[in-house]
Amino acid sequence: MLLDDFVTRSANGFSFSRLQSCSFAKHVATDFNPIHDVDAKRFCVPGDLLFAYLLSHYGLTKHLSCTFAGMVSADVLLHCEQVSNELRICDEQGKVYLALQQQGEASHDLSVIEPLIRDYVQFSGQNFPHILQPLMQQHNVMIHPGRPLVIYESMALSFEQLPTAKVDLSLADSSLQVVGKRGNVLLEFVLTQAGRQIGRGEKRMILSNLQPYEEAQMQLMIAEYNRRKSLVNPQC
Numbered sequence: 655m656l657l658d659d660f661v662t663r664s665a666n667g668f669s670f671s672r673l674q675s676c677s678f679a680k681h682v683a684t685d686f687n688p689i690h691d692v693d694a695k696r697f698c699v700p701g702d703l704l705f706a707y708l709l710s711h712y713g714l715t716k717h718l719s720c721t722f723a724g725m726v727s728a729d730v731l732l733h734c735e736q737v738s739n740e741l742r743i744c745d746e747q748g749k750v751y752l753a754l755q756q757q758g759e760a761s762h763d764l765s766v767i768e769p770l771i772r773d774y775v776q777f778s779g780q781n782f783p784h785i786l787q788p789l790m791q792q793h794n795v796m797i798h799p800g801r802p803l804v805i806y807e808s809m810a811l812s813f814e815q816l817p818t819a820k821v822d823l824s825l826a827d828s829s830l831q832v833v834g835k836r837g838n839v840l841l842e843f844v845l846t847q848a849g850r851q852i853g854r855g856e857k858r859m860i861l862s863n864l865q866p867y868e869e870a871q872m873q874l875m876i877a878e879y880n881r882r883k884s885l886v887n888p889q890c
Contacts, residue, residue: 656682656768657710660703667733667746668707670699675728676890678703682772685779686882687804692890698725701806702775704743704752708734712741714767714817716758719810724751761816770821777823777843778809778857783876785841789830791867795837798863799871805860807838813845813853822846823855830861837861 660678672692679690735742743752790796827842845853
């Protein structure tokens with residue numbers, strides 16, 4: 655399975671180490687956010703890894719929405735709780751980190767689900783600079799170069815019919831709403847199979863510590879992103 659190398663399972667639940675999280679971010683999601691680095695001071699497990707874990711184990715439904723409620727640290731023992739039609743990832747103290755709502759017909763076909771997971775997280779992982787930089791420039795704001803913080807808030811998928819083969823994702827629209835030093839980003843995408851649209855999706859993110867846009871600083875951030883990308887090795 656796609657996720658076998660990125661999760662540690664035990665009789666009491668599951669967890670994600672720094673190395674597993676970093677490897678997933680860089681080698682599966684192509685996400686080079688420093689917060690997922692093995693040696694990051696403020697480390698967190700990628701939200702896309704949590705979502706991918708749920709989807710691979712509990713299946714894909716015609717309508718699903720996912721709310722990210724907290725940042726997961728490395729090696730935190732987690733478990734899943736089912737409450738009505740909501741599936742929650744919680745720790746031993748009951749803190750909820752992610753809630754997945756599912757409705758409609760379900761598919762457990764991993765030959766379809768795993769490629770969808772890979773394509774989705776790669777689409778998600780390339781938010782910066784390809785999508786976010788033009789949005790920030792348009793609104794004359796930018797994330798803080800010294801404390802860049804982009805937080806997943808929620809995502810949703812809705813299918814007219816469940817896929818039976820490879821699904822392609824493509825961006826349909828993107829927008830940014832600035833409220834003080836916070837930015838609310840909405841990305842909308844379409845889902846196609848064999849060239850025919852079968853669904854839609856959206857992802858919402860929060861940008862924190864916004865400051866006035868400065869092109870020189872933004873180009874330095876992009877250069878640093880590309881430098882980090884070029885240094886990736888098989889270990890992470």
